[in-house]
Amino acid sequence: METIVVKKETPIGWIYLNRPDRLNAINQQMIKELRQGIDEMLYDSDIKVIIITGNGKAFSAGADISQFKELNGYTAWQFAKSGRELMDYIENINKPTIAMINGYALGGGLELAMACDIRIAAEETQLGLPEINLGIYPGFGGTQRLVRLIGKGKALELMLTGDRISAKEAEKIGLVNKVVPLSNLEQETRNFALKLAEKPPISIALIKLLVNQGIDLPILAGLNMESLGWGVVFSTEDEKEGVSAFLEKRKAQFKGK
Ligand SMILES: CCCCC/C=C/C(=O)SCCNC(=O)CCNC(=O)[C@H](O)C(C)(C)COP(=O)(O)OP(=O)(O)OC[C@H]1O[C@@H](n2cnc3c(N)ncnc32)[C@H](O)[C@@H]1OP(=O)(O)O
Numbered sequence: 001m002e003t004i005v006v007k008k009e010t011p012i013g014w015i016y017l018n019r020p021d022r023l024n025a026i027n028q029q030m031i032k033e034l035r036q037g038i039d040e041m042l043y044d045s046d047i048k049v050i051i052i053t054g055n056g057k058a059f060s061a062g063a064d065i066s067q068f069k070e071l072n073g074y075t076a077w078q079f080a081k082s083g084r085e086l087m088d089y090i091e092n093i094n095k096p097t098i099a100m101i102n103g104y105a106l107g108g109g110l111e112l113a114m115a116c117d118i119r120i121a122a123e124e125t126q127l128g129l130p131e132i133n134l135g136i137y138p139g140f141g142g143t144q145r146l147v148r149l150i151g152k153g154k155a156l157e158l159m160l161t162g163d164r165i166s167a168k169e170a171e172k173i174g175l176v177n178k179v180v181p182l183s184n185l186e187q188e189t190r191n192f193a194l195k196l197a198e199k200p201p202i203s204i205a206l207i208k209l210l211v212n213q214g215i216d217l218p219i220l221a222g223l224n225m226e227s228l229g230w231g232v233v234f235s236t237e238d239e240k241e242g243v244s245a246f247l248e249k250r251k252a253q254f255k256g257k
Pocket residue numbers: 021022023025061062063064065066076079080083104106107108109130131134137138139140
């Protein structure tokens with residue numbers, strides 16, 4: 001693969017966006033390769049958590065603007081759709097994902113980070129959806145995900161102005177989960193991933209499903225899904241292990257069964 005690098009550090013799978021001279025701008029090849037990289041981690045049972053980050057001085061400065069000149073109405077639709085479908089796929093995989101954000105997370109880069117479950121950013125990071133300044137608007141799911149993450153007022157402000165905000169401001173409005181000094185970014189993210197890796201994978205998958213699907217359902221349908229899911233977790237070995245470990249005052253060892 002040319003546009004990403006994958007590295008397995010069991011139980012963590014690292015995916016690095018790897019076009020540093022273009023600030024990891026997302027082109028069509030990267031969209032294809034990201035899907036392959038995600039699948040490689042998804043179908044490896046030793047990998048429990050996936051971290052997506054950027055090589056060089058940015059997470060990603062967005063979709064590759066140099067490709068825009070070649071696009072027409074139809075191909076722009078296809079490019080936006082393929083990127084948006086990748087983000088949907090990432091959001092809905094049954095393993096937890098963390099965006100480790102350094103430098104810039106702009107446009108499609110921020111949309112990729114928003115498709116991850118958790119966002120951890122270095123203090124110097126700048127985030128934003130500047131597409132409006134190009135005469136377009138977010139097209140990898142940003143118009144829908146940002147409003148669900150931070151609410152309508154702030155989401156509209158960010159998209160209508162195209163302004164960049166600091167990591168601290170992003171943390172304040174709920175766009176990132178945690179801000180850390182750049183020197184600690186990798187270790188803090190790894191520690192967070194290791195904590196998730198110890199949790200029962202079936203509960204993780206169900207929590208993701210309930211939150212991601214439930215948010216767009218009438219609350220009673222979501223609540224019913226939640227109750228039904230209890231039937232699933234109560235038929236797992238991990239539930240028996242979790243309860244036994246508590247009663248026996250020891251640490252649970254979950255197996256994803
Ligand atoms: C068709 C489907 C679209 C779906 C929806 C998504 C849309 C988008 O994401 S549109 C893109 C939104 N992003 C931006 O508008 C940010 C563009 N970049 C910048 O504003 C700046 O590069 C910066 C503020 C992020 C960093 O500035 P600086 O530190 O001065 O670095 P350079 O500008 O010199 O960048 C280095 C190098 O990288 C190229 N580059 C940066 N961003 C992109 C990009 N999004 N696409 C393509 N290339 C990018 C930049 O042109 C420089 O290249 P060289 O001049 O050849 O060195």
